[in-house]
Amino acid sequence: MSFSALRSIIRNMSKQIVLGVTGSIADYKAVDLASQLTKAGWVVDVVLTADAQQFITPLAFKTLTRRPVVTDLYAEDEGWKPTHIRLADEADLLLIAPATANNLAKLASGLANDALTCIALALNPNAKVLIAPAMNGKMWLHPATQANVKVLEGRGAEFIGPEEGMLSCGYEGIGRLWNVEQIAEKASDLLLAASDWCDEIVRTIGRLFSSALATIGTGRWSTPPAVFFSVAACGTQLWFAG
Numbered sequence: 001m002s003f004s005a006l007r008s009i010i011r012n013m014s015k016q017i018v019l020g021v022t023g024s025i026a027d028y029k030a031v032d033l034a035s036q037l038t039k040a041g042w043v044v045d046v047v048l049t050a051d052a053q054q055f056i057t058p059l060a061f062k063t064l065t066r067r068p069v070v071t072d073l074y075a076e077d078e079g080w081k082p083t084h085i086r087l088a089d090e091a092d093l094l095l096i097a098p099a100t101a102n103n104l105a106k107l108a109s110g111l112a113n114d115a116l117t118c119i120a121l122a123l124n125p126n127a128k129v130l131i132a133p134a135m136n137g138k139m140w141l142h143p144a145t146q147a148n149v150k151v152l153e154g155r156g157a158e159f160i161g162p163e164e165g166m167l168s169c170g171y172e173g174i175g176r177l178w179n180v181e182q183i184a185e186k187a188s189d190l191l192l193a194a195s196d197w198c199d200e201i202v203r204t205i206g207r208l209f210s211s212a213l214a215t216i217g218t219g220r221w222s223t224p225p226a227v228f229f230s231v232a233a234c235g236t237q238l239w240f241a242g
């Protein structure tokens with residue numbers, strides 16, 4: 001393995017993508033997307049809406065990302081923190097691909113009735129948002145959808161696609177999910193633009209320390225103390241409140 005490949009894996013290791021998949025006929029392409037993002041070295045946590053699970057099962061995502069897949073707001077993992085809040089805190093990028101018209105409407109109006117929309121609403125302010133819509137052309141061009149897109153762009157979300165072509169609903173026109181390789185590239189560009197080496201070192205140390213504290217916290221410390229990291233050369237600081 002070349003030094004630059006190793007360097008990019010180490011650099012990417014601590015960056016986390018929450019990949020939201022909503023109920024679209026293009027959902028099978030999200031499996032490839034999850035695979036490409038994982039191979040690029042990103043940590044990928046997939047969140048499937050209930051409707052997405054009509055089109056695709058968690059198994060392929062779980063196997064390819066080597067991570068649990070969130071399928072239900074109420075299916076909590078082992079920690080004390082609700083899974084959707086943990087993911088909202090940890091995400092460096094919320095990528096929704098494919099994003100349905102319904103999901104855009106929910107995001108724009110701040111609805112939070114499933115794991116994905118709860119994560120979007122609770123998302124930490126440093127996380128980027130990238131949305132790749134896929135839908136019937138009339139749904140995409142409908143003034144309601146276009147207004148939702150404007151609202152989300154106004155809040156800083158970036159859109160990629162949709163593109164024109166043959167749609168699975170039988171029509172030709174705009175609405176196809178953008179090319180998966182280019183979605184993966186755009187996601188990587190957004191993450192790399194937001195990072196530097198010092199950030200990575202501090203975050204990695206922080207995560208290791210945080211999990212050590214969690215372990216210690218089960219024994220002697222019922223409330224692990226706040227810990228403060230500072231890497232003077234980087235000018236970077238990080239707080240952990242156990």
Ligand SMILES: Cc1cc2nc3c(=O)[nH]c(=O)nc-3n(C[C@H](O)[C@H](O)[C@H](O)COP(=O)(O)O)c2cc1C
Nearest residue numbers: 022023024025049051052100101102103134135136
């Ligand atoms: C066969 C089929 C394909 C669909 N494809 C899409 C699609 O590509 N885009 C879309 O916005 N809605 C599509 N829908 C409708 C959504 O699944 C529906 O609006 C659903 O409520 C979306 O839920 P979610 O946004 O929570 O995942 C499709 C429905 C069916 C039955």
